[in-house]
Amino acid sequence: MLRIPCPYCGERDHSEFSYGGPADLVYPDIDCDEMEAWSEAVYCRDNPRGPQRELWHHLQGCRLWMVVERDTLTHEIAGAQPVQAALKPILGSGS
């Protein structure tokens, strides 16, 4: 069981969360009509061995979306912070 330090609720079981993909993936702007750009964003994923920044949704908690730093090899979690920049100074980092 991974334990994720939600910046709002504190440390919780990963079963309360859902995974939302890599955090640094930038989706094309909604106005973008390039098939290539959308294909790249929707289908292509890196598969890093080691630390990865990823999105998690505290689905059965505060429903905050957060960026979790997780090592894909050891499952070690370095910390979590809210995705929304405006919330960072208020909630800080969950690590």
Place this chain on the structure above:
Amino acid sequence: MSGYRLDSGGRVDRDHPLPFRWDSQALTGLAGDTLASALLANGVSVVGRSFKYHRPRGVTSAGVEEGGAIVTLNSGPWAEPNAKATTVEMYKGLEAFGQNAWPSVRFDLGEVNGLFGRFFSAGFYYKTFMGPLRGTRAWMFYEYFIRRAAGMGTAPRAADPDDYETAHAFCDVLVIGSGPAGLEAALTAADSGLDVLLVEQDFELGGDLLTGDPLIGDQPAGDWLRTRTAALQTHERIRIMRRTTAFGLYDNCVAGLVERVTDHLPGAPAHLPRQRFWVVRPRRVILASGALERAFCFGDNDRPGVMTASAAAAYVGRYGVAPGRRALVATNNDSGYRCAALLARNGIATTVLEARAEAGTAGARLQELGVELRLGTAPLQALGRTGLTGVRTARARGAAWHADQQIECDVLAVSGGWSPVVNLLSHRGVRPVYDATLAAFLPGEIREPIHVCGSAAGIWDAGDCVRSGQSAAAAAARALGFDASLVAMPPAGGWPTPIRPLWEVRDEIGGVLGKSFVDPQHDVTSEDVRQAHREGFVSVEHLKRYTTLGMATDQGKVGNVIGLALMAEASGSSMAETGTTTFRPPYTPVALGALSGRSAGSHWRPTRITPMHRWHQRQGARMTEAGLWLRPWYYPRGDEDLEAAYRREMQIVRERVGLVDVSTLGKIAVQGPDAAVFLNRVYVNGFLKLPVGKARYGVMLRDDGVVMDDGTTWRLSDTDYFMTTTTANAAAVLAWLEQLLETRWPDLLVRVTSVTEQWAGFAVAGPRSREVLAALADDIDLSDTGCPFMAVRQGLLQGVPCRIARLSFSGELAYEVYVPSGFGEALAEVLWATVEPQGGVLYGTEALGALRIEKGHVAGAELDGRTTLDDLGMGRMASTTKPFIGSVLRHRAGLADPNRPRLVGIVPVEPGQRLRNGALLFADQNVSGHGIGWISSVTYSHECAGHIGLGFIAGGLASWMDRTAVLSDPVRGDCFAVRVVAPCFVDPQGERLHA
């Protein structure tokens, strides 16, 4: 073997006899016994029959590693097969049965299997029956008998009648094991200020100390244990859980425990669960799980009466049971001498067969007890069939062995060395490292917050184990920021005379005499291991699977190290090169009931009911499951069945009026200044120009262009929208909207909130629906001009605040009416009071579905996560003037293929034939493969006077309109012609809903 109870000694209570039953015999044990010790005390020697060969088996250990005394407990639905008698705590009225034998374990006709031993060697199954015979009738025939003959106990067929619970716990440090290292670690950690949870799988604390031997410093083990236990039990920072097994260790040190709450209680109180599954989240773990003694192999080493030396010591020292009258202790290390001394002190004639050339200080002490010591000697073959009668010995000559003489005995206690219990570390991916000097796998490098101490770390001396416990606890305390003075970790090892690694005794010329078992539980012999090597199985993981060595409930506790050593020997490589297999959770078997806890039966998942649930029940509704929800399915009148009821309900809706509960639809408040912009990006159709007081049907896609969900969204004010989703997708749509707002478009000022449970709703459908609502509305103009199609109105309905929208799923003039949930039942009452006198009906999901199929509206069966707008015939809905989620990728080449399966209507060519959903569609009579389409939804239609369906067919209406295809349903045996028609069977112009 002729075991008997000693007059004194041990931790059993001789004033507390406990009657129990073994097969048909009434026997008596004592409080403090295990089933195994009680059976030994009663002179029972054959306790089980082996897996493949049905050889008689006795008690071979005193713990979880037991491979012989495997029994069935209880009977009827309470029967529990494959229990290890060595871990079953005795209680009054315990019932146990021999298994895998007929008629009994003493006289088992299956023993004939032993005569065909060569057919049952490694991989026999694959070679014999997967070869030329595979798939033939002969294979079917043999397989049936082999499955019956080879196997373990029989699981009960009835549902588990017991209750189980799930519980959660937190602590600073979880200490696993309560031997000298674990007890000391728990006390030291608690004294340093840590919150400690100590778990012990046994019913008594103490581990190996329960045998009552070694000295710890100058203190007898019993005294030390007593004072330590007393200190632990009164310590405010220590919680102790006995009868609790830490069966798995997971990420972040999260541990799975199973606590046996009432298994040891006769007539357990009804309020207690049988077992509790604990999820413990410690900050650090101290692993003091001990070590398991292994034997070495020799001929017929499975004869009842052969056991490990530590087991013989435990039966004497802990349970006050003599396992026999004439004992041989065979050892290759110093630890066997404790057993010999205990047996001798309790009046059992004892001879030590020492595999080493000298025995050092350990041997010298035995002389005082009158024990004969034979150096350079080991057992070559055990004699006797259902009980040990003697041993043929071998003399060492260098590394080889030569048959020597025969010695009479009825118990043979063997110590081949110790294997640290590193199973839980293996769960964490820590690979053990072989130490050739200690002949043991020791814990490898650990990167997680886990500290290993005691014999789990290969530390054999009890005093050193205590110090290692202090050391581990101090390290844990300091890592958590507590004050603790560091204590040096004692090195592994601790025997004055080194062990002589010994895996198998066989005669240099004659080889193995009889069968030499590596893993008795699975009947894997040393010859099986060598055969696997000869057949090219080099990897130990392959060896394990080919021979079944150390699989299943055993998880390599007993035979793994020996098997690896024999493999290394056969391949001429070192243990380190040979490697080891991975131990997987659970460490010991866990009842499935414990894992599911209270989540069984109707509590398997939550049940959601609408505010009108009880009202529906009072109206005689039959309910059906829709995801977690219970919804009215149909409302039978008299002895109507489903078919009759839904046909009546749908007909009356079309002719007059009906009510259906739609509270289960997902409802999301979309609010904020940018709500219109947001909806406009989420839905394929335009939402910017939706005026206040109007609703619009919308479809949303996923990023990849596939349809995600549909529903209506009502504009209540400039900044307030009320979105409805399908019942099934409510949660997923909310999470998706949140994800978009938080991760992709944080600049949009919009909030989304689930209000599904805040609003209760009915759809009022049918030509008379306006009359019904008009009669009830206090302040809403429901005329066609006052409330046109898709209008949204808020007001009072008999004084109840409500939201009404003129929407239709049925194709009739219809409205959806929502009130705050608390008014749900009141809404039902007032609506029904008006509908019933009009000759209207209540209708359930079956009629709801029938009406929408007639109208060609898509639902869950069509929105299956694979269909696009164009597949559903809704391509024209998509705006071409704005971007939306999925607007680019929905034009991918594959999705634009005109030959994709597209939505169509289906009717049978022959009137009266019944369509079934799931049937496949084919172009012609050549019915094979997966076809060119399928039927997704079907119903009976009054208007069409027969069955109709919706489905998908390659090319859709463009290729198939009014053409004939072939329906095939191989499962239910249908095959007939159908005609493809437009997917709207009723009022295609929409005159009724605009009425």
